[in-house]
Amino acid sequence: MKKLLVIATAFLAVLTLAACGSKSATTTKTVKIGVVGTDDRIWNAIAKKAKKQNIKIKLVHFTDYNQPNAALKQGSIDLNAFQHYYFLDQWNKSNKGTIKAIGKTVIAPIxxxxxxxxxxxxxxxxxxxxxxxxxxxxxxxxxxxxxxxxxxxxxxxxxxxxxxxxxxxxxxxxxxxxxxxxxxxxxxxxxxxxxxxxxxxxxxxxxxxxxxxPVNKASKQWINIIAANKKDVNNKTYQKIVKLYQTEATKKLLKKYYGNEEIPAWDITLK
The missing domain is CATH 3.40.190.10 (Periplasmic binding protein-like II)
Structure with a gap:
């Protein structure tokens, strides 16, 4: 009886571990984000924080500005973060797109x-x-x-x-x-x-x-954004990523890495 009890306990332990592993795998969500350029330092920091919330961010790199919106529209990526409001507006008009901004990131003066x-x-x-x-x-x-x-x-x-x-x-x-x-x-x-x-x-x-x-009232159209397909505007996982980006910690990293090259824009007052 003792042997049977030991075997049964071990079997239940294996089932429990398997269930936990299965649960972990199903709750981790992978989000593909399209970017232009090779400097991933800010997004790598966001990805580390996202991992703690069972979100795996995978960056997909593009070499020109015409590719990320097309990829988003086609569904090969989930979000993109490379463009400002004006670029998105013009792209939607030219390509019958319905891509929407779901969060502000930075203003990057040219x-x-x-x-x-x-x-x-x-x-x-x-x-x-x-x-x-x-x-x-x-x-x-x-x-x-x-x-x-x-x-x-x-x-x-x-x-x-x-x-x-x-x-x-x-x-x-x-x-x-x-x-x-x-x-x-x-x-x-x-x-x-x-x-x-x-x-x-x-x-x-x-x-x-x-x-x-110069950065002033006219700069509003040049604010960079995180964008998603219209159907995903209220996606909870995507909104979590926006919140993870829009933090004081991100502001400090932007200042550390870029000085005044990239200015946090989610709470900026333009005059």
């Missing part, structure tokens, strides 16, 4: 970097070449930056293009290229407008920028 020994705006001479990103929203943003810097004048347009330039006193040659190529052009042009993530990947020091996009 910067004008000098090339060929150019260390200030004054160093940009007549006939100089300046490269800018060629995707519609960032192209318009870059042109607005050049106007704010006093290099060109634009006519009023919701999304300016080079055709909207009305004054170009220095006869600058403004060349749109793929955003991922802007930093690489610095060795052959006078200046380049470069997105934050591209500048980071190119190991550019933001302190070397010769002009920085």
């Amino acid at each position: 910067r004008l970097y000098g090339g060929k020994g150019v260390t200030s705006i004054k160093g940009i001479k007549k006939g100089s070449q300046i490269v800018i990103p060629n995707d519609p929203t960032n192209e318009g943003r870059a042109l607005t930056l050049l106007q704010t810097a006093g290099l060109i004048t634009l006519k009023k347009a919701a999304l300016p293009t080079p055709n909207d330039i009305t004054k170009n006193k220095l006869n600058l040659k403004i060349v749109p290229v793929d955003a991922s190529q802007t930093a690489r052009q610095l060795s052959s042009v006078s200046a380049a407008v470069i997105n934050d993530s591209t500048a980071q990947d190119a190991k550019l020091d933001s302190k070397d920028a010769i002009y920085v996009e």
Whole structure:
């Protein structure tokens, strides 16, 4: 009888362990998040906290800005975190998309970097070449930056293009290229407008920028977001990830790693 009791107890213990293992496996949820760029330090920190809540974050890297929304719409990823409000709005209009923002992350001001020994705006001479990103929203943003810097004048347009330039006193040659190529052009042009993530990947020091996009009321459209498909806006797991991102701990990490390059935007007051 004692032997039977020992065997029965051992059998029950095995069943209990198996059940616990099964329960653990079923309650851990994997969430694929699409990102652009290779600097994962902030998301790696979020992933560690998410793991404690039985959420496994898997980052999916893309090389250009057109891929993550298409992947989200198709369902190959669950969320993405790479774009600002304006980019999402334009993408939805162009692709009949219904992707929605579910949380704010940062504002990442774009910067004008000098090339060929150019260390200030004054160093940009007549006939100089300046490269800018060629995707519609960032192209318009870059042109607005050049106007704010006093290099060109634009006519009023919701999304300016080079055709909207009305004054170009220095006869600058403004060349749109793929955003991922802007930093690489610095060795052959006078200046380049470069997105934050591209500048980071190119190991550019933001302190070397010769002009920085001002952060003000007009910056609301440039706030970066975590986005989901419309049907998943209220998904509890996804909302947990947003909350894990929007913390004081994340603010400290952003300051530590990026200084003023990436500004926490979920509770910012724009003036």
